[in-house]
């Protein structure tokens with residue numbers, strides 16, 4: 001049995017807390033939001049973020065960050081990506097040498113273009129940082145629905161330790177050394193899922209969805225591989241797997257925000273309506289900056305940016321994608337006459 005803290009009490013942190021408790025670990029949940037911790041103590045359920053999932057009586061809820069960190073074997077960092085740096089800064093003074101922090105959020109920092117594990121490593125250099133990612137909606141994990149996921153870590157020993165910590169008969173955990181590929185797939189799929197939602201909101205069909213998923217993963221892997229991620233990662237659970245679930249599921253906040261935008265809401269109105277974090281909005285600009293830096297084309301992601309930040313009508317963005325220059329589907333065709 002391990003002593004574990006979840007840093008951040010949103011829907012994903014809460015679902016993972018329940019999972020880890022079921023695995024026999026001692027679990028503490030920390031949040032910066034006092035009312036949230038009071039509500040969890042009183043109701044033993046996160047009524048706003050994960051309704052219907054009961055939290056066990058012996059789970060500890062706290063706003064005391066030092067107590068949440070001291071002596072814990074693993075810290076699961078589950079705050080949305082805009083808070084990864086600020087939360088890491090607060091955590092730094094309490095984290096022991098080698099203490100494991102597993103980041104479960106998905107994003108790229110807009111002004112630095114850093115992945116979330118890079119931010120944590122910069123802010124808390126004494127920590128051992130790993131990531132957990134894959135097709136996994138909190139609503140389904142909270143109900144014990146079979147799910148597969150990947151732990152990425154620089155050292156195999158860390159990955160195997162976390163695999164044992166999280167894995168059970170309904171939560172199958174693979175391990176991988178490709179931390180960068182995992183994080184890029186996770187952040188970029190959210191931007192493509194916004195596009196898939198926009199297409200749904202416009203009333204388009206399954207053909208359009210399949211096109212966005214397939215050409216979307218081409219964009220993600222093109223950029224990801226230019227940055228050093230591995231092809232197999234983008235064809236795996238944290239790449240195409242997570243892209244499929246996010247583009248298809250009504251649990252997805254990115255897809256739901258996209259649907260509203262496709263129906264004519266502004267980005268701000270859609271984010272307000274969805275209430276929970278819509279990570280794709282934060283990663284969209286970073287993706288374009290990275291595309292420029294690594295000289296790769298991301299046409300879908302570019303159009304998402306135009307719709308989100310330049311007020312381009314969603315149907316005009318789709319039309320622009322359809323009438324782009326004629327292309328080969330695959331990059332190499334030497335000897336093809």
Ligand SMILES: NC(=O)c1ccc[n+]([C@@H]2O[C@H](COP(=O)([O-])OP(=O)(O)OC[C@H]3O[C@@H](n4cnc5c(N)ncnc54)[C@H](O)[C@@H]3O)[C@@H](O)[C@H]2O)c1
Pocket residue numbers: 008009010011012013031032033036049078079080081083086087104105106107136137138139275276277279
């Ligand atoms: N929900 C899912 O199904 C799911 C699954 C996999 C990964 N993720 C990723 O996990 C991350 C968190 O997602 P979520 O669904 O839990 O989001 P959420 O919107 O449910 O979480 C918000 C939580 O963030 C915390 N918070 C609010 N303000 C804060 C601040 N200023 N500083 C620090 N913490 C603050 C609070 O505990 C709040 O409940 C995201 O990056 C998301 O992409 C989510």
Ligand SMILES: O=P(O)(O)OC[C@H](O)CO
Pocket residue numbers: 106134135136137190193242245246251252253254255277278279
């Ligand atoms: O609800 P979303 O769109 O943030 O997606 C949640 C997870 O990333 C799905 O794996």
